[in-house]
Amino acid sequence: MIATLLGQAWHAMGANKMRTFLTMLGMVIGVAAVVLMTAIGQGAQLAVADSISSMGANLFIVLSGSTTSSGVRAGGGNAPTLTVADADAIAELPGVAAVAPLHPGSGQVVYGSNNWNTSIYGITPAYLEVRSWSLAEGVPISDSDVRSATRVCLLGRTVVQNLFGNEDPVGKTLRIRSSPFVVIGVLAAKGQSLDGRDQDDTILVPLTTAQRQLFGVSFQGSVRLINVQAESPEAMDGVERDMTALLRQRHRIRENQDNDFFIRNLTAVADSAAETTRVMSLLLGAIASVSLLVGGIGIMNIMLVSVTERTREIGIRMAIGAREQDILLQFLLEAIIISVVGCCIGLALGVGGALLANILTKTAVVISGSSVLVAFGVAAAVGIFFGFYPARKAARLDPIEALRYQ
């Protein structure tokens, strides 16, 4: 019975190919949009999750703050208010897992005939741990490197590519701001940061080397910023409070004075970035769903026209023994076939479009089985939902009225 009805539905759709095609097109576009938008949205979420995990967990950045000179406040990180001693003091606080003072700068780097401008970070051994950054080859910067301010460096992937090409850089000597440095290791690739910077375009040198030989500091041991890692997400609030109190006390800041440092909770920043992309991908999905809805309304519209056009046929079928449910099933099947076939084509187009976007624009896309399944289920549901009213209208026709219809 179902097989026969399926055949008849196919037959009826074939009788008006153009109309069937156009109705289906609404469904195709709707499903393709949902699949594509979900793929892009989930891709964006994945990209953000990746850069969050590349950042390191439970992280604060303490920036040396603004000084106020004759009423003009300079921006964060400009005044040399933080020191290595501050970092050591923070390390003693409860709930703090690791502390990595950092002195950033930038400069021209030369190897052979190649040169490259990149950011140069003076670090302590704790830095790699805090950022959960590993080495692709070579050895890390050691405590003794920091103590004796040796001229050694670790190179990020991008720097290696630009200066050395395919050559193995470990053991080679390059010049940073004209001073010779020995490359002792290469950092593993880390990709983009949340704000879109290339984290692999970096050279790491011992903190003391950066302070004394590369950039020069206004007083002994001053650093621009300190990375602080808390032991757990729950410990973060306490650590932030304790750090503020500690630094205010160490810097002798009076009750009514502003801090001369900034504390940024990177995990909170990351959370809000993740939330933003989540909302964005939801929004994309919602907009795409509207087109699916419009496709469904298109099906309903055409099915209503079809029922009116075929009123006489319905009357004839009833006169030779069709029950209400037979007629209902016949029209419902047509609507479901249109939406399911449209859904399959839309799935193919959506997946194809997502892959194409990935190849052409390097946009991250995620095509999950669940989103495909959901699209399929929604399409079938749309077919049933929007097909039901016209089908019921057909089934409820009075046989004699339907037969009289011209």
Next chain:
Amino acid sequence: MPSSVIAVRGLKKSYSTPAGDFPALKGVDLDIDAGEFVAIMGPSGSGKSTFMNLLGCLDRPSAGEYILDGRPVSAMDKDDLARVRGRLIGFVFQGFNLLPRFSLEDNVALPLVYANVERETRRARAREMLDKVGLGRYAASMPNRISGGQQQRVAIARALVNRPRLILADEPTGNLDTQTSEEILALFETLHREGITIVLVTHEPDIAAHAQRLVRFRDGLIVHDGGHVPEDHAEPAR
């Protein structure tokens, strides 16, 4: 005494029109026994089609009782009515009412689809019926490829395919020429000889002459019910 296939008592049907209710049938009593061949005549608008639609369970009466094959139709629900239309009654229309996009064989087999008959059996029965009406070799043709008389024969094959006890035909030859009408009538006579009950509406006395019983309608009432057709009461041609 042979059992009544159709027993009608005080049957009334009113149509609601913008001008108020219009009584098309004003109280009809009629018994038709199994195996009878009954012709119904009467002027245009006298209620013949209204009556046939009620007999065919396509419409419901406003009042009165209709007992079909021993069962009161008023007690049947919609599904019962559909089953009766599909299995007990074969309806033949003036306008043939074949489905245009289906082959003759599929048209004839359609009642069997709704009777849940297997595909193979459906094919075989449809072929058998098409052979019976002399159109076996056109089984795969489309309705618009054959003549009106042939279409009506297909419609009769469709009405017969589920082996009904009763054939109701409302002006089956109304759209056909005399020659073709005679062929259709010969078909009905064959069915009659096979024991099927036939009720046939016509305007033409020579068609009605094939029946053994004539029922005459006027203004929604039966005005004559007799064994043979009196020539002087013949209808003027429409």
